[in-house]
Amino acid sequence: xxxxxxxxxxxxxxxxxxxxxxxxxxxxxxxxxxxxxxxxxxxxxxxxxxxxxxxxxxxxxxxxxxxxxxxxxxxxxxxxxxxxxxxxxxxxxxxxxxxxxxxxxxxxxxxxxxxxxxxxxxxxxxxxxxxxxxxxxxxxxxxxxxxxxxxxxxxxxxxxxxxxxxxxxxxxxxxxxxxxxxxxxxxxxxxxxxxxxxxxxxxxxxxxxxxxxxxxxxxxxxx
Amino acid sequence: xxxxxxxxxxxxxxxxxxxxxxxxxxxxxxxxxxxxxxxxxxxxxxxxxxxxxxxxxxxxxxxxxxxxxxxxxxxxxxx
Numbered sequence: 001x002x003x004x005x006x007x008x009x010x011x012x013x014x015x016x017x018x019x020x021x022x023x024x025x026x027x028x029x030x031x032x033x034x035x036x037x038x039x040x041x042x043x044x045x046x047x048x049x050x051x052x053x054x055x056x057x058x059x060x061x062x063x064x065x066x067x068x069x070x071x072x073x074x075x076x077x078x079x080x081x082x083x084x085x086x087x088x089x090x091x092x093x094x095x096x097x098x099x100x101x102x103x104x105x106x107x108x109x110x111x112x113x114x115x116x117x118x119x120x121x122x123x124x125x126x127x128x129x130x131x132x133x134x135x136x137x138x139x140x141x142x143x144x145x146x147x148x149x150x151x152x153x154x155x156x157x158x159x160x161x162x163x164x165x166x167x168x169x170x171x172x173x174x175x176x177x178x179x180x181x182x183x184x185x186x187x188x189x190x191x192x193x194x195x196x197x198x199x200x201x202x203x204x205x206x207x208x209x210x211x212x213x214x215x216x217x218x219x220x221x222x223x
Numbered sequence: 224x225x226x227x228x229x230x231x232x233x234x235x236x237x238x239x240x241x242x243x244x245x246x247x248x249x250x251x252x253x254x255x256x257x258x259x260x261x262x263x264x265x266x267x268x269x270x271x272x273x274x275x276x277x278x279x280x281x282x283x284x285x286x287x288x289x290x291x292x293x294x295x296x297x298x299x300x301x302x
Contacts, residue, residue: 057289064286093289100291102233103240147237147292173238 001026001220003213004041006071006087008033008062012049013084013196020196021045024213033065042220043080043124044071046087048140048194058101058143059089068094080124080216081188085141088180088190097181097190098156099148104141105173113205114139114193115167116179120160123186124219128211134167135208137198139179144192146174146181156181164191227270227279228298231288232263263293 003021005028007014018028029041033051038044051062062068068090075081075096083091091097104110115136118129129135148156153175156162164180172192180191195209233239239261246260266287270279279297288295 056287060286060289092291098291100289102237102292105238105240107240107244145238145240149236149291173240 001043001217002029002039002041003027003216004029004031004038004044006031006033006044006046006067008049008051008065010050010053011047011086013047013194014049016194016196017045017047017084020199020210020213023199023210024217026213026217031067033062033067036066036070038067038070038074043082043216044074045196046071046081046083046090047196048085048087051086051090054086054143057089057093058086059091059093062086062090063093072096075183075188078185078187080219082125082212082216083188083190084194084196085144085192088192089143091188091190096188097183098152099146099181101143101192102145102147102173103143104145104171109140109142110144110171111138111140112171113137114171114179116164116191116193117167118163119165120163120182120186122160123163123182123189123215125182125189125212125215126163127218128215135195135198135211136206137193137195137209138205139171139193141172141192144172144174146172146176146178146192148175159184163189164193225270225272226300227268228300229266229268229279229283229287229295230263230298231266231283231293231295232261234292234294237292 021028198204198209242260242262283295
């Protein structure tokens with residue numbers, strides 16, 4: 001299966017995202033922000049970093065990149081899409097996921113290994129986890145505070161669309177301790193922490209993040 | 224050409240950590256009596272005469288502001 005990994009100007013984590021795809025048995029395909037071309041991939045990862053320097057708002061300019069218009073069209077037809085960190089911000093700006101991410105409540109850039117609770121294991125990206133499992137992956141962001149209005153939060157909670165929640169002290173002021181959410185069809189997932197940095201105990205705190213990429217490979221094989 | 228100003232502010236119900244940090248710094252600097260600060264963005268656009276208000280509103284709503292977390296106001300001003 002072919003998994004596209006987008007590179008924008010200022011993207012940092014495309015190499016680790018592609019490595020995670022290969023660890024899970026997929027083929028990583030580089031996608032370029034300026035191309036109207038998804039190269040026949042089966043899924044797309046929008047990786048972390050500081051696309052377009054985070055100018056205006058995080059993700060606000062990347063959202064209008066030619067490749068993102070293709071991603072939005074493909075996601076609406078059911079293609080699995082994963083946004084990590086800056087990628088999550090971009091998916092929110094692109095309205096593939098509801099809400100927005102703002103400056104951390106204590107203003108500090110947070111860089112640490114973070115425990116997350118898996119709240120939903122029925123998405124295209126989380127089927128390998130047990131519901132309620134706790135995983136340890138890096139979190140590294142300055143604007144990770146998840147915000148949405150009350151009705152949107154109620155909808156997310158009511159439909160089980162909170163995928164990951166922070167365990168312990170809330171690191172960034174996210175409403176309801178939300179670390180990651182999914183679209184109504186469970187195909188698009190966004191989260192602030194970095195599963196692609198935790199796929200091998202040699203290079204990360206754990207290999208807990210690998211399950212997201214294995215889940216994707218499973219979902220496309222079974223589809 | 225006309226000058227257009229777009230002011231973008233965090234919605235009242237959205238936490239504004241930057242504004243709070245500024246507000247908290249003021250007493251330390253010896254400025255008393257300021258009870259609240261909200262921090263936003265101010266854009267100045269030089270606009271051709273044939274750009275209409277609907278277009279300006281679309282620019283503000285879809286790009287300069289994120290309506291999920293921010294309110295915006297467009298004003299035409301004397302250049």
